[in-house]
Structures are given as C-alpha cells and as structure tokens.
Amino acid sequence: MYVINLRYTGALAEIDDALDAHRVFLERQFAAGIFIAAGPKVPRDGGIILASAIDRDRLDAILAEDPFAQQNLAHYDVIEFKATRLAPGLNLPMPSEA
Template sequence: MYIVSLIYTASLDRIDDALPAHRTYLDAQFAAGNFIAAGPKLPRDGGVIVASHMARDTLDAILAADPFAQHGVARYEVTEFKATRLAPGLNLPRPESA
C-alpha cells in the first residue's frame, strides 16, 4: 500500500480550477479499486491519498494521469508501506506476496 502526499505548487485559485477534473479522476480510481481514501490536508496546502497495493510504476502512471499533475499544480511524495493491521470490517484486497 502507499500513502501519497500531494503538495500544492500553485495558488488555491488554480487548484480550485482543476478540482472538478481531479474529483472525477478520484472517482475513477476508487471505482477501479486503486484508491482507498483521499482528502485535503488541514490546513489546505495539499492532500493525502491512500492507494492499494500495486506495482510502483503502475501507481506512478496513475498519478501522472491526475489533472493536478497534468496542470502542474501539485507534486507527489509517495511512501510505500506493508499494512499488517487493518481496522475490523475494512475490506481490502490482500497482496499476493504478503
């Protein structure tokens, strides 16, 4: 799994202009099972995405398709981790190599 930290690199006006397309992108990634959680940071200087287990190059390609990336309004810091404990009832696919 991955924690993706988005850091805004543009004004909030530019972020807000790209936000509808970014939300559509997020909807598609949730529907595909790629993302588990997402939301803005507080204060609003970026966001956080929790991504499912996948190859890192696959995640990089998914993030490159984000309208925030395509409009150059955010950069991404990615941390991979191995989830060894999950909240009861959280239905996540288990990685094959876990």
C-alpha cells in the same frame, strides 16, 4: 499499500479551477479499486490519497494522469508500506497477480 502526500505548488485559485477534473480522476481510481481513501489536508495545502492493490510503476503512471500533475499544480510524495494490522472489519483490496 501507499500513502500519497500531495503538496500544492499552484495558487489555490488554480487548484480550485482544476478541482472538478481532479475529482473525476479520483472517482475513476476509486471505481478501479486502486484508491481507498482521499481528502484535503488541514490546512488546505495539499491532500492525502491511500492506494492499495497496485505496483509502484503503475501507480506512478496513474498519478501522472491526475489533472493536478498535468498542470504542474501539485508535487507527489509516495510512501510505500506493508499494512500488517487492520482495524476490525476493515478489508482492503489485495494486489492482483497480473
């Protein structure tokens, strides 16, 4: 599992201009079962994405497709961890064997 910390490097006006494309990117990854949570930080200087069921190299390739990355609007810090406990009723996708 990964925590991806986005830190905006562009002006908020540039972020806002790319936001619709970024949201389409996020939706594709949610539909694929890769991203499991995402949202802006408070204050709005970046965002957080939680990802699961993926190896690091593939995650890095996916993040490179983000319009924020392609337009040099954000820096990504990726932190990997093993989720050893989950809240009752919370089910996470399992990594694929492929």
